[in-house]
Amino acid sequence: MSQRISQDAYTPRPEHHFTFGLWTVGNPGRDPFGEPVRPLLSPAHIVRRLAALGAYGVNLHDEDLVPRDATAAERDTVVREFKQVLADTGMKVPMATTNLFSDPAFRDGAFTSNDARVRAYALQKTMKAIDLGVELGATTYVLWVGREGVETNAAKDPRAALGWYRDAINFLCGYVLSQDYDLRFALEAKPNEPRGDIFLPTTGHMLAFIHTLDHPEMVGVNPEVAHERMAGLDFSHAVAQALDAGKLFHLDLNGQQPGRFDQDLRFGSDDPKGAFFLVKLLEDGRWPGMRHFDSHAYRTEDEDGVWSFAHGNMRTYLILKEKVERFNADPEIQRILAELGGRGEAGRVSFSPQQARSLRDRTFDLPAMRRQGYAYERLDQLTMELLLGVR
Ligand code: GLT
Ligand code: MN
Numbered sequence: 001m002s003q004r005i006s007q008d009a010y011t012p013r014p015e016h017h018f019t020f021g022l023w024t025v026g027n028p029g030r031d032p033f034g035e036p037v038r039p040l041l042s043p044a045h046i047v048r049r050l051a052a053l054g055a056y057g058v059n060l061h062d063e064d065l066v067p068r069d070a071t072a073a074e075r076d077t078v079v080r081e082f083k084q085v086l087a088d089t090g091m092k093v094p095m096a097t098t099n100l101f102s103d104p105a106f107r108d109g110a111f112t113s114n115d116a117r118v119r120a121y122a123l124q125k126t127m128k129a130i131d132l133g134v135e136l137g138a139t140t141y142v143l144w145v146g147r148e149g150v151e152t153n154a155a156k157d158p159r160a161a162l163g164w165y166r167d168a169i170n171f172l173c174g175y176v177l178s179q180d181y182d183l184r185f186a187l188e189a190k191p192n193e194p195r196g197d198i199f200l201p202t203t204g205h206m207l208a209f210i211h212t213l214d215h216p217e218m219v220g221v222n223p224e225v226a227h228e229r230m231a232g233l234d235f236s237h238a239v240a241q242a243l244d245a246g247k248l249f250h251l252d253l254n255g256q257q258p259g260r261f262d263q264d265l266r267f268g269s270d271d272p273k274g275a276f277f278l279v280k281l282l283e284d285g286r287w288p289g290m291r292h293f294d295s296h297a298y299r300t301e302d303e304d305g306v307w308s309f310a311h312g313n314m315r316t317y318l319i320l321k322e323k324v325e326r327f328n329a330d331p332e333i334q335r336i337l338a339e340l341g342g343r344g345e346a347g348r349v350s351f352s353p354q355q356a357r358s359l360r361d362r363t364f365d366l367p368a369m370r371r372q373g374y375a376y377e378r379l380d381q382l383t384m385e386l387l388l389g390v391r
């Protein structure tokens with residue numbers, strides 16, 4: 001069945017800054033119980049098809065482009081040809097990363113493997129992948145290290161592991177500085193899968209860890225919808241905290257039902273309301289970063305299904321963006337929000353001995369405060385009606 005791509009107000013264009021990992025649309029549909037169901041797509045083919053759909057760029061692991069054991073000459077040929085496709089299509093590579101999880105050598109992790117040789121090899125591989133990313137124009141480097149964790153706590157002292165993890169990121173920051181690269185790191189958390197428990201399991205853990213590094217200013221986070229949802233958390237709250245800390249360096253958009261395996265569903269497909277509040281946060285805050293999709297098509301799909309999936313991610317984002325504009329312009333919603341915001345005196349508290357004295361002496365109308373409702377039922381229903389298209 002050939003796809004029909006509509007041209008309307010929700011048609012993706014490069015200025016929307018949508019990006020996809022080569023590994024996302026390139027996912028051949030392997031799962032722990034079944035073999036690949038789709039042939040591998042070449043990076044050049046992916047770039048051309050995504051460009052035709054209106055994407056801005058692609059992101060990649062070293063191995064998505066250059067085969068793991070390629071010689072230096074083979075690497076250079078692959079990179080030269082890939083750059084030509086980028087030039088032909090105008091597609092960019094804003095982010096790069098390292099595959100530190102597929103090679104059996106990384107079965108006990110990369111930066112936190114018990115084997116110091118594996119830790120050193122992981123650094124070597126990452127330095128080369130950083131060189132590749134910078135050569136392709138990337139300014140963000142994602143670290144989803146993948147297998148940093150355990151199945152049994154008998155295996156590893158978690159404090160030693162965190163120390164190795166910190167050493168590795170400090171080393172890589174030193175490398176980037178020594179090369180004078182314009183590159184920042186974005187740490188991606190995940191609670192489990194492929195390890196039983198992964199160290200630094202949520203965005204909040206990552207944010208705290210960053211402040212223990214030698215160069216915290218070079219390191220931010222790459223929160224993923226699915227990973228916070230796997231941990232049963234509200235994704236927009238994780239993103240809000242990262243924004244508040246000035247640490248939202250990148251973002252992985254997808255979908256996930258809590259309590260399931262790592263699904264990486266099409267953005268917004270499983271939780272449109274959660275996706276709406278995420279888009280609202282990003283658009284209201286005019287967040288300048290890439291809208292990157294780290295999702296993949298259902299295993300049931302053939303290649304046409306993959307391109308409908310890719311298009312669907314972007315289209316849903318743009319539809320939700322329009323819903324945000326409607327929410328912000330909706331008189332009744334805005335009236336309720338203004339009434340809520342106008343309760344009590346405006347302004348923030350800030351300590352001074354005089355403020356503390358006057359607060360101690362203040363009398364509150366507690367009966368009135370206890371009586372009042374907050375109208376959130378009405379507010380949520382209005383939001384639902386807006387999302388469901390009847391408002
Ligand atoms: C892999 C993982 C993702 C990471 C990618 C980057 S690889 O698909 O599931 O969450 O963001 O390493
Ligand atoms: Mn991800």
Ligand code: MN
Nearest residue numbers: 224226262264
């Ligand atoms: Mn994921």
